[in-house]
Amino acid sequence: MDKLFNSHWFVKIISFFIALMLFTMVNMDNLASQPGGVLPTINPTYTLEDVELTVLYDEENYAITDKTEHVQVNLRGPQAQLTLFQLTRPSYEVFVDVTDRGEGVHTLSVQHRNFPSELSVSIVPQYVRVELQEKQTVSFPVQVDIINSNEVEEGYTVGTPIVSPINVDVTAARNLVGEVSVAKAFVDVAGADRTIEETTPVKLYDKDGKELFLTVEPQVVDVKVPITSPNRLVPAKVTRIGELPEGLSINNIKIEPEEVTIYGPNDIIERTNVVDVGELDLNELTESETLEMTVPVPPGIERVSPEKVNVVVTIDEEDSVDFEDVPVETIGSQDDEDVTFNGTSNPTISIRAKGSAELLERLSLADIQVFVDVSDLAAGEHEVEVQVNGPPNIRFEVEDLMIPVEIIERTD
Structure with a gap:
């Protein structure tokens, strides 16, 4: 070749x-x-099938709800012009013009332009029907559908999605807008182990779940789906250091909130029973005060919520009250031992309780435990420290801090 x-x-x-x-x-x-020519005078024809029919209309205020989509165009003329048309395919248009028409059904003659002037044009059908309806804009809230919510990483949970903007505008013919039942955005959370943030298209559906293809603004929305790691609610505590100035007493220390949420691996959060929010230096306090403290994240924990707490300290003037003949308990003794205090097995002492007047007013002997611990002592005579337990924010003074104790082993 x-x-x-x-x-x-x-x-x-x-x-x-x-x-x-x-x-x-x-x-x-x-x-x-030419007259008297040898060839017949009938010009050949050429047919264009399924030619798209353009409708010119007021697109800002109206929507087309029904129209003829395609027409047939028949061309007649000199063979040379038909052949040239087929080869060059000029940019022609077949249309109807309803720009000056309002809402309703209109029957119009089909027009055409940009066909070669040497060709005659006939269109089938010659008249077509166009229905216009006034446009309407309606706002719809966006509903976020979570896909595969049960397939997030083990122990993680899916929170409530946040969408922005929360509403979209749907613009279409009045009867078409009326078919819209819901606007949805979809987010797939399969395998997620952290919060998902993505931009997703908005889809419209009718009451039967059939998707509708109408103009929606905006076409996409931003969706945030919180994916929460395993968590647990535990108490918060504050560690006191130092002493208040003389004559002052703590009436109450309150942490707001009293509990915090810890997030992290299951095995670690199950072993964490309390979160220490930090140290409270009593030496620096001279009056009631509210302190903001940043909650430290314990080792192995991913995060703590909230990140800050308020420690509310109420301070009053210190008062005191005396208790006489308070019984002293013995703890830690063995079954084969007898414990005596100067020959008696039921000793009593005097103690002084110090605190705010409000706390002391509610204090009774039943709230106080005075004891000595002999669990680490062998048989014989000892000087043992007297210990006192009582309500928080009350301190106790013992007249005799050390008392003599004799431990005797039974021989029988």
């Missing part, structure tokens, strides 16, 4: 036949147009 095209004579022969064809086509048209 390459040899043929490289042949000088082959190219000349092909050129001759092309020139002959063009000459014949032109002269056939000339003969057909």
Whole structure:
């Protein structure tokens, strides 16, 4: 084949036949147009099927609810012009114009433009029906559908999604807008182990769940789906250091909130029973005060919520009250031992309780435990420290801090 095209004579022969064809086509048209010509005067035709029908209308205020989509275009004219049309396919248009029409059903003649002037044009059907309806804009809240919510990482939970903007506007013909039941955005959380933030398209559905393809603004929304790691609510505490100035007493220390939420691996949060929010230096306090403290994150814990707490310290003037003949308990003794205090097994002492007047007013002997611990002592005589337990924010003074104790092993 390459040899043929490289042949000088082959190219000349092909050129001759092309020139002959063009000459014949032109002269056939000339003969057909001359009186008494040899050829018949009937021009050939060419048909365009399924030509898109353009509707010109007020797109800002109206929507098309019904129209003829396609028409048939028949062209008649000189063969040369038909052939040229088929080869060049000029930019033609078939249309109806309802820009000056309002809402309703309109029957109009189909128009055309940009066809060669040498060709006659006929369109089937000649008249078409177009229905216009006034546009309406309605706002719909966006509903976020979570896909695969049960397939997040083990122990993690899916929170309530946050969408922005929360509403979208749907603009369409009045009856089409009326078909919209819900606007949805979809987020797949399969395998998620952290919060998901993504931009997702908005889809419209009717009451039967069929998707509707209408104009929606905006077309996409931003969705945030919280994915929460395993968590647990535990008490918060504050560590006191130092002493208040003389004459002052703590009436109450309250942490707001009293509990915090810890997040992290299941095995670690199950072993964490309390979170220390920090140290409270009593040396620095001279009056009631509210302190904001940042909650430290314990080792192995991912985060703590809230990150800050308020420590409310109420300070009053210190008062005191005395209790006489308070019984002293013995703890830690063995079953084969007898414990005596200067020959008696039921000793009593005097103690002084110090605190705010409000706390002391509610204090009774039943709230106080005075004891000595002999669990680490062998048989014999000892000096043992007296210890006192009581309500928080009350301190106790013992007249005799050390008392003599004798431990005797039974021989029977």
